[in-house]
Amino acid sequence: MSYTVLARKYRPQAFEEVTGQEHVVRTVENAIKLDRVAHAYLFAGPRGVGKTTAARLLARALNCEKGPTASPCGTCLACTEIRDGTSVDVAEIDGASNNGVENVREIRENAKYLPQRDRYKIYIIDEVHMLSGAAFNALLKTLEEPPPHVKFIFATTEPHKLPDTILSRCQRHNFRRISAAAMLKRLKEIAGLEKVTISDSSLSLIVRQSEGGMRDALSLLDQILSACGNTPSDAEVADALGAIDRTAVHAFATALVKRDAKLLLERTEEMWNRGVDLRRLAADLAFHLRNVFIAKATGAAPDELADSDKDVVVALAREADAAQVARLFDVVHTAEWEIARAPQPRLAFELALLRGLHLAPAASIPELITRVERLASGAASPAPGSGASGGRSGASTFRS
Ligand SMILES: Nc1ncnc2c1ncn2[C@@H]1O[C@H](COP(=O)(O)OP(=O)(O)OP(=O)(O)O)[C@@H](O)[C@H]1O
Ligand SMILES: [Mg+2]
Ligand SMILES: [Zn+2]
The missing domain is CATH 3.40.50.300 (P-loop containing nucleotide triphosphate hydrolases)
Structure with missing residues (x-):
């Protein structure tokens, strides 16, 4: 047949x-x-x-x-x-x-x-x-x-x-674009009927790439199954979709929040050597930061994410400060355009990440206000790095 x-x-x-x-x-x-x-x-x-x-x-x-x-x-x-x-x-x-x-x-x-x-x-x-x-x-x-x-x-x-x-x-x-949650549900049903073992996280990657069109989603699933068989791993799916491995995106976001410049540069080098499209990476990173920001604002990760992705988002939201995430999102989102136009995309990407480290305030705004008030009232300045996350030196400078 x-x-x-x-x-x-x-x-x-x-x-x-x-x-x-x-x-x-x-x-x-x-x-x-x-x-x-x-x-x-x-x-x-x-x-x-x-x-x-x-x-x-x-x-x-x-x-x-x-x-x-x-x-x-x-x-x-x-x-x-x-x-x-x-x-x-x-x-x-x-x-x-x-x-x-x-x-x-x-x-x-x-x-x-x-x-x-x-x-x-x-x-x-x-x-x-x-x-x-x-x-x-x-x-x-x-x-x-x-x-x-x-x-x-x-x-x-x-x-x-x-x-x-x-x-x-x-x-x-x-007719509307189909919501991510409804699409994920339908794809899961179809995967079940086809006796395909594929993670929710992979399915939600398909959902995201198909932008609300069910035919596109099913065509992508077809493409993956014919390339990787009936039990595609997350890495295989990401590869087949020309997408970037989720764990790499998560690592970048965590490094940004923790202000780990060294890790960011090492990871960028690794991605560059692997031939990853850095503009795409910036887009995925922006999307991830957006999810963290939503989790921060509403107390829960967006519905359309797979459960495993939700856990990662919520964990990072707990660690990060809302103002910091908002500014990181801004920087990374803008970087997407800069990278697309830059003669040297890698430099543009690195610069954006480093700017992200320095732009965002080290502490939440209320915390900063308390500090300023304390300084103004003549109290001794608080110990450096008493802010949010580990406080690498230099991170507390609030440059614009
Ligand atoms: N709302 C939906 N629910 C379930 N499956 C859908 C839905 N929409 C599309 N599909 C899937 O996508 C396939 C194509 O859908 P359909 O031909 O109805 O799209 P269309 O809106 O007419 O698109 P086009 O504008 O390209 O003609 C269907 O065979 C079905 O598998
Ligand atoms: Mg039609
Ligand atoms: Zn009939």
């Missing part, structure tokens, strides 16, 4: 399997239950978040032999043919390659006739924003008052390119 990519194999087959789009699913399900299904829908949103999937599910819900129903059976002829894209009454049209006025005329002609077998004739037009101006115009009339047996479902990643005349004739639903 030929191999089916995960994104296709795990296309949701029921509304409740559609991850992270509850606001859309609920409305559509209700419309079906209340028999208030609009004649034209527009599903808008980023790539790979479930638009085509939802369009097919809606088509099934409408045409299922046991329907119209919010939970189509999945086994009747209508359901299986829609799943396989072979239904005579459900046309899936790629708007990008059928964008001319003649294509719309054909749809218009066709729409006049009753469905051949099922309840409705359904036109799913993907990338609908690619239609030409003339094609949109040709569509208007039919879209305004389609025959009762016709439904349109449009999908687009660029709704702003649609003319207002089209927008105002559709019921619009905005």
Whole structure:
């Protein structure tokens, strides 16, 4: 049997399997239950978040032999043919390659006739924003008052390119990027079904790289499994994704908080020799510091992290001071741009790290205020290094 990519194999087959789009699913399900299904829908949103999937599910819900129903059976002829894209009454049209006025005329002609077998004739037009101006115009009339047996479902990643005349004739639903926590949960389920052993930490790395798109996440997982087999280690996953080993990122952050210049420089050398992209390293480090800062501010690590990463974040948050972390984040985040433009990226990276050591105050602001007040009231100055973390010499200078 030929191999089916995960994104296709795990296309949701029921509304409740559609991850992270509850606001859309609920409305559509209700419309079906209340028999208030609009004649034209527009599903808008980023790539790979479930638009085509939802369009097919809606088509099934409408045409299922046991329907119209919010939970189509999945086994009747209508359901299986829609799943396989072979239904005579459900046309899936790629708007990008059928964008001319003649294509719309054909749809218009066709729409006049009753469905051949099922309840409705359904036109799913993907990338609908690619239609030409003339094609949109040709569509208007039919879209305004389609025959009762016709439904349109449009999908687009660029709704702003649609003319207002089209927008105002559709019921619009905005699909969102899928939250990291919801994606992690779905990936874990799929990994389980595929009998793959992969750490949460690796999965959350995938989640982060896919930026809320489920198709991208599943493609990355595919890529990893074909490169490393069914039990990829964290290092293998990081490598396959061109990502940087988490432990290295954690080591940099800890060294920054502890003001360990020597360690920072040694580690940089090591990364440089390994050919690691330093801009990427800065980006990952900034993300880690951001998480520590969130942990500091809210008392808990962000939800989207794997448990093992959460522990590391919380531990560092306990050790670091909020003002220090905020400033470190600033320095590292800015460094990302500097490194990208620098003729010598390594020097830019090192300089940023060293600046990070000196910019951040050695103690928390309240602590500094107490010290200043004590000095002002004539008390002896406190012993050097009485601040937060170990106090390396020079670290308490508050340069700007
Ligand atoms: N919300 C979701 N829940 C579960 N799986 C999803 C979701 N969105 C996407 N997927 C996975 O990604 C694959 C592609 O999704 P789909 O074709 O619905 O995306 P799309 O929004 O239409 O993207 P595009 O804009 O690129 O056409 C699905 O087969 C499924 O495996
Ligand atoms: Mg699609
Ligand atoms: Zn059915």
